[in-house]
Amino acid sequence: MPPSIIPPSTPQQHSHTSLRRIPKKPRNILQNPQQRPTIKWTPLNTGKSELYLPLTFPTGQTFRWKQTGPLQYTGSIGSNLVSLKQLENDDVGYFFHNEGFASGEAEAGLFDFLNMGISLSELWDGFRACDERFCELAEYLEGARVLRQDPLECLIQFVCSSNNNIQRITKMVDFISSKGRILGSVEGFDFFEFPTLDRLALVSEAELREAGFGYRARYIVGTVAALQAKPGGGVNWLASLRKLDLQEAIDALCSLPGVGPKVAACIALFSLDQHHAIPVDTHVWQIATRYIIPELAGTRLTPKICNRVADAFVSKYGKYAGWAQTLLFIAELPSQKALFPSSFWSSEERGSGKLENEKSRGKLNTD
Ligand SMILES: Nc1nc2[nH]c(O)nc2c(=O)[nH]1
Numbered sequence: 001m002p003p004s005i006i007p008p009s010t011p012q013q014h015s016h017t018s019l020r021r022i023p024k025k026p027r028n029i030l031q032n033p034q035q036r037p038t039i040k041w042t043p044l045n046t047g048k049s050e051l052y053l054p055l056t057f058p059t060g061q062t063f064r065w066k067q068t069g070p071l072q073y074t075g076s077i078g079s080n081l082v083s084l085k086q087l088e089n090d091d092v093g094y095f096f097h098n099e100g101f102a103s104g105e106a107e108a109g110l111f112d113f114l115n116m117g118i119s120l121s122e123l124w125d126g127f128r129a130c131d132e133r134f135c136e137l138a139e140y141l142e143g144a145r146v147l148r149q150d151p152l153e154c155l156i157q158f159v160c161s162s163n164n165n166i167q168r169i170t171k172m173v174d175f176i177s178s179k180g181r182i183l184g185s186v187e188g189f190d191f192f193e194f195p196t197l198d199r200l201a202l203v204s205e206a207e208l209r210e211a212g213f214g215y216r217a218r219y220i221v222g223t224v225a226a227l228q229a230k231p232g233g234g235v236n237w238l239a240s241l242r243k244l245d246l247q248e249a250i251d252a253l254c255s256l257p258g259v260g261p262k263v264a265a266c267i268a269l270f271s272l273d274q275h276h277a278i279p280v281d282t283h284v285w286q287i288a289t290r291y292i293i294p295e296l297a298g299t300r301l302t303p304k305i306c307n308r309v310a311d312a313f314v315s316k317y318g319k320y321a322g323w324a325q326t327l328l329f330i331a332e333l334p335s336q337k338a339l340f341p342s343s344f345w346s347s348e349e350r351g352s353g354k355l356e357n358e359k360s361r362g363k364l365n366t367d
Contacts, residue, residue, distance in 0.1 A: 041085055041093025044114075048090040049121040051114065052143025059330045060166060061147055061270045063157050063173040064194075068187040077113045078150070079193050080106045081183040097184050115148040118275075120323070127317055127324045133291045134317075134324060137331045140339050144330050146323050147270055151238035152227075153194045154271035159219050159258040161266070168212075175211050176220070179203060197234050200224045219258025226256050238272075246274045261306060269322040276321045278310035279329075285309055287328050292316055 044051070057065045057073045065075035071086035074097075081097040096106050111117070120143065128135040160172040179202075180195035201224050208217035227234025241249040249272055253264035262281045268274035278284070282301055289297040293312045299305055317324035330336050337345065 039083065039085075039093075039095045041087060041095055043087070044092040044094060044116075046092055046116070048086070048143045049124075050116075050119065050143065051092050051145050053084055053086050053092065055141055055144040055330060055336070056147065059144065059333060059336070061266070061326070062149060062154075063161070063166070063170045064153065064177060066186075066189045066191075068189060074186045074189065074191065076183055076191050076193055077106075077109045079181070079183065080109060081186070081191050082106070082110060083186060097186065113148055115146060118146075118320075118323075120145050123320050123323055124327075126320075127327075131316060131324075134327065136344075137327055140344075141327055141330055141336065144327050146275070146326055148273070149271040150194065151241070151267070151271040152197065152235060154267050155223065155238065155253070155256070155259075156194075156200070156220065158263045158266045158270075159223055159256075160213070160216060162216065162219075162258060162260070162263055164216075172211075172213055172216070175208075175213075176200070176203070197224060197227055201228055216258060222257030223259070241268075242273045246277055249274055250277070261303070265310075265322075269326075275323060276314050276319055278313045278322055278325050280306040280309045283332065284325065284329065287332060288312060291328070 053071060053073050057075075058067065062075070065073045068074040068083060069085065072083055073085075074081070074083040076082070079098075083095045083097065085093045085095075087093050094107075094110060096103070098106070124134075124138055128138060156176060157169070157173050160176070161169045164172075177192045177194060178190070179199055180192040183191045183193055185191065200220075203221070203224075205217045205221045208220055213220065224234075227237065230237035241252055244252065246268060249268050250261060250264045253259050253267055254261060259267070262279045265274075265277040265279035268277035269279065280288075280301075285296075285301050285305070288309045293309065296305060296308065313321040313325055331340075
């Protein structure tokens with residue numbers, strides 16, 4: 001089964017089946033559709049070529065944001081609860097649900113999270129100029145931006161992601177998130193501040209196992225304990241990885257339980273400013289052998305070959321190669337393939353593409 005990215009028209013509300021249901025919230029925001037106030041969106045003053053929400057939020061880099069309306073996504077950034085909407089003029093509007101929030105600080109947090117200091121359209125102009133394949137895909141997938149997430153949130157999400165599909169990862173991440181402070185509810189979804197390390201440390205392996213985490217329960221508990229043992233604190237330690245070279249950051253992350261090279265590269269790319277981190281697994285390797293290094297087709301994906309694949313991406317796309325990889329990754333998701341005319345993909349690409357491979361059963365991060 002290919003992974004299911006939640007389709008735009010069917011937001012999955014409270015889909016905690018095997019995982020414990022989140023208790024009812026104490027605070028309701030925009031809950032009753034009849035009384036729903038009209039949101040006054042503040043424009044980000046950006047366009048679709050810089051940020052297109054459906055290609056940025058439900059495509060495997062965060063599992064914490066929910067679709068709360070047509071072209072609308074809601075999530076928390078620190079202690080702020082924010083909705084984003086692609087407006088009719090292709091700009092993005094934002095709305096903070098918090099009462100009495102300090103707008104300047106909250107907005108700065110939002111721009112930081114959206115990585116707005118980096119011009120996606122300029123990067124893509126460069127990628128288009130050096131790669132015909134990128135050019136073809138980019139026509140259909142404009143605005144697939146790389147986020148700059150909080151490192152702890154990103155780390156825990158990607159420990160859950162290992163050998164797992166998007167739906168199940170989302171349930172696990174919802175369970176862990178529910179240990180944080182509740183911020184409110186939008187369209188039937190509860191939103192929480194991500195739990196602090198101290199709060200996470202109170203969650204036992206048995207509780208996670210009970211909640212359906214399987215072997216990942218031990219990794220979460222082990223990673224939290226390893227972070228707590230860092231001199232100066234785990235949050236500072238994670239933040240310090242933003243200043244390291246990519247390989248040093250990857251090595252440091254791989255010292256944590258449940259973090260292998262692919263998961264480490266995802267965390268590095270999506271939270272640590274390591275823009276040329278290339279998450280390589282069997283799926284990405286297939287993309288690479290089709291379009292970038294055909295000479296490696298038929299080889300076995302050893303750690304050495306993983307490094308060669310990553311190097312090939314960086315040689316082709318340069319310092320922001322991770323941003324280019326993101327587009328190639330998204331293009332292979334079944335939900336996004338539907339955006340292309342059927343004549344676009346060859347039968348080989350349609351049938352054996354990343355994440356549609358029967359053997360993967362829709363699993364991400366199969367390292
Ligand atoms: N851009 C990418 N996003 C991902 N999410 C995920 O789980 N794996 C990947 C990936 O390889 N690239």
